[in-house]
Amino acid sequence: MLIFTPGEPAGIGPDLAVMIAQEKTAQDLLVFADPDVLLTRAKILGLTLKISETESTSQDKSLCVYPVKIADEVVAGKLNKDNAAYVLKTLDLATQYCLDKKAQALVTGPLHKGVINQANIYQDKNGKGFSGHTEYLAQRANIDKTVMMLATEGLRVALATTHIPLSQVSKNIQTDSLTQTLHIIHYSLQGYGLQNPKIVVCGLNPHAGEDGYLGREEIEIINPLIKKLNTQGFNLVGSVPADTAFTPDALRGVDCVLAMYHDQGLPVLKTLGFKKSVNVTLGLPFIRTSVDHGTALNLAGTGNISMGSLHTAIAYAKDLINRGK
Template sequence: MTALSSLPLGITMGDAAGIGPELIVSLIHQGLPHPTVVYGDSGILRRAAKALGLEQHVTIVDADTLPEGSAIPEQTIAVRNRWQALPADLPFGEINAAAGRGAYEYLCHAIDDAQAGRIRGIVTAPLHKKAMQAGGIDAPGHTEILAERSNTQDFAMMLANHELRVLLVTIHMALADVPSHITFEAELRAIRLAHLACKQAGIAVPRIAVAGLNPHAGEDGKFGLEEQQVITPAIQAACAEGMHVTGPWPGDTIFMRARKGEFDVVVAQYHDQGLIPVKYLGVDEGVNVTVGLPFVRTSVDHGTAFDIAGKGIADPSSLREAFEMALRMSAAPIA
């Protein structure tokens, strides 16, 4: 069996009308510390190289034409694509059904290859949900597609940068629906996944802090009972399993304490509670991690940026951070 560490990482191109293709071309031109396969459209990547003035500096090839076991040359973009070619005149910065469906198909191809042991992990460039829906795929986003296709039941979204790690109990749902999804099982699952993510990051004894759902973490039941009835019992159960978990802490101070080094990861109760603090620190360094999958998956912490697509000014910093985090996390076995 091929050792995981010797396999290439996979990068999915995301929505062809957005900045994903440019980010990938820029990143590979700059150089990467590990072999890489791109799941996307060769023609779109060539167009991105031209927009960046790099068409003479990068080579785009079909990955499956390379000799098995051979090294991928530097500044070579090795592409895999089992989906149909996209139109050469696909407009930049617009919702397009073909681009949306392509983004979904590239992701599915990468998931299948990761499960088959062809790649070490997956790094995803951004897709556009409305374009994907226009292409016939009604899914909330990357996380849910990854979980469904890999048949993963226990998973969570974690956002990370150099100062914070934040894992979410609930992800893409209306705020009004969140309280009914704050259950003992959901809390304990999120705490376990936060522990796993930190272990994969090389932290021997993760310090996990859990945020309350309500203002002041409920203030002894004055502002809600979720902390007393659900969150605290889940924390106690996690501690009984040997994990170092504290809380529930008020959401308005927990992230500040984590930035100061008191905690290794924060378990947040809902999307905006957890993601606003991370994104406020800057999306260029933020990385989105799906925890619990049978393979490593990281992503940029920004969208398709249709407003600047095709202009050659997109910053690949977040994609580099995502790539390097995937490399670090895939160095450890998936527990």
């Protein structure tokens, strides 16, 4: 069984749930959401939806739902901070369900970080606000370190840092955290059946620092770590300039590229596979995949959305389940 959390109720998450219910794929899903929100969105979309509060569905256009009560009215396309706690509750319940091994994987829909922080309902262990699914799920699972990886056909991109301001990236590229990141990527890919995964490591600075003239993180942190881990059996290449790391020749035989920050690697991946890519959290004690897009508030309730990324996230989760057997 797979769990699906639709995320922000004013966005296209409920649309995704209603539209997937029209397909046989929905028979494998347990959706954590308010049934009334889904039924209302189905009516707006002009689609048939039957709700079953069990753990399996067999009827056409039926969705198995674990009911979670919404706090306030949901208006498609209009954020409401009073419903932010509802979004986090769906994640809390879904995470615990996976930790209790009642489900094999968690597939998440898009949420809105801004409205959750506006609600002022959450601080992490460092006293910071909500920064994203990846960090939130790690804390709920009591995991110190996870890695965000996006994948599409022919390319996987993992991130050394995730949702932090660009001004803070450099000070977060440290030997200990980068060591943890590379360990998680290496052993996760091995768990996916890649015995000797080849990982390309991008430099932080332009031209990978150009021998220290454009920055010293490569000389002082990144390159020594690559050399050390390769003596321990890793298959790391780098550090390489990010502006040439994603050329076809450079990617030949590569299993994953580690980018130093969010927008160093993800624009390339999304250009290649937007609507057909998946977000995977490495290092959790359960499988978690996600769509690669945001809440698309302007499209909520229109029916004018692509199901491609949700299909990819579900298919990728099932593939990881099968690989782990």
